Structures are given as C-alpha cells and as structure tokens.
Amino acid sequence: MIEVLDRDSRSVSQLDEEGDIAADYIEELLDIADLDGDIDITTKNGRAYVSVNDGDGADGGLSLLSRPETVNALQELTRLAVQNKTGEFSRLILDIGGSREARTEQLRVMVEKAVSKIEAGSEREAFPAMSSYERKLVHDFVSEAGFHSESEGEGRGRHIVISPLS
Structure with missing residues (x-):
C-alpha cells in the first residue's frame, strides 16, 4: 500500500x-x-x-x-x-x-473593516496578536481582497499588518 x-x-x-x-x-x-x-x-x-x-x-x-x-x-x-x-x-x-467557524467569521469581518479603512486612505492596519492558524486565515482573506499582509512581532505578540499592494 x-x-x-x-x-x-x-x-x-x-x-x-x-x-x-x-x-x-x-x-x-x-x-x-x-x-x-x-x-x-x-x-x-x-x-x-x-x-x-x-x-x-x-x-x-x-x-x-x-x-x-x-x-x-x-x-x-x-x-x-x-x-x-x-x-x-x-x-x-x-x-x-462551532467555535472555529464563529472565529473565522469574526476574522473575516475584521479584515473587511481593515480593508475599508485602507480604501479610505489609511496606509496600514494592524491586527491584534493571534495564533498561527488564525494568522493564516487572515492572510488568506487579505489576499482574496487584493491587499498585502505580513506578520510582525515574535511569540505571543505576533500579529498581522495589512497594506495596499505595492
């Protein structure tokens, strides 16, 4: 096999x-x-x-x-x-x-709000620290929205910052 x-x-x-x-x-x-x-x-x-x-x-x-x-x-x-x-x-x-599904939806809404702020003129929007799994979800949502994201910080303080594509 x-x-x-x-x-x-x-x-x-x-x-x-x-x-x-x-x-x-x-x-x-x-x-x-x-x-x-x-x-x-x-x-x-x-x-x-x-x-x-x-x-x-x-x-x-x-x-x-x-x-x-x-x-x-x-x-x-x-x-x-x-x-x-x-x-x-x-x-x-x-x-x-169903907590993961609920959290996924919360993250999606957070990304939508951050994208709206960037579209309104903000240069970048930072998210609170989150787990690697949650960061991966956020990176995927940001990418789907056509924006750039990167993780910053170390350990438990690691978080995502999104910005317009360069």
Whole structure:
C-alpha cells in the first residue's frame, strides 16, 4: 500500500492516529466534566481536525467550553497529549461547538473593516496578536481582497499588518 504524505511529510495514517489520540483525550475530559458531545475527526491540509458538537441539538454544556480562549487552551493541552503519545509535534485543530467557524467569521469581518479603512486612505492596519492558524486565515482573506499582509512581532505578540499592494 502506498502511503500519501501531506505538506509537512505526515502520512494520512499518522494524522488519523493524531486525531484518534486527541479524540480519546477530549472524550476523557468530557467524561470528567460530565458533559456530552459527539466527536468527529477529519484530516486536511496536513492537520488533524477534531470537532466536538452537541449530539442531539440540546446544549450538553459545551457552551462552557466553546469560548475562544478556552478552545485555544484545550487545543494546546490536546496537542501536548498527542505529542506525549507520538513523540511528534502536532498541528491539530480543535473545534468545540462551532467555535472555529464563529472565529473565522469574526476574522473575516475584521479584515473587511481593515480593508475599508485602507480604501479610505489609511496606509496600514494592524491586527491584534493571534495564533498561527488564525494568522493564516487572515492572510488568506487579505489576499482574496487584493491587499498585502505580513506578520510582525515574535511569540505571543505576533500579529498581522495589512497594506495596499505595492
């Protein structure tokens, strides 16, 4: 059998393993917290994606965990759990109760507002610090809008600045 490799040289089976480890970790966390949720695992663009959603449409308490700061913290803990089992850094993405979709829409609106300010004469617009995944989304939105973006700063202070194309 030929194993297909993704962009960072991880095979699909390796990403599936990351997703399974992450799902087990999240399932244990939900059990400890006495919360209900359905867990879905997918892989795309060189990452394992783990989504936790209310199974029956009722709020099984996931709203408590779906705040962006909480999801980011749980994502980091889950990545550490995966790394502990595999010995490899994980680029896993965790979504709880649709929080990633909501954040993606917030980022899209932020880009639209910044683009409007640049079209009105601003030379550049800076965004607040954000994760590498969020920065990638913003870079994509800015590019789609026909503007230039670049990341500035280091570590937790890394952020994006957009400007007109030169």
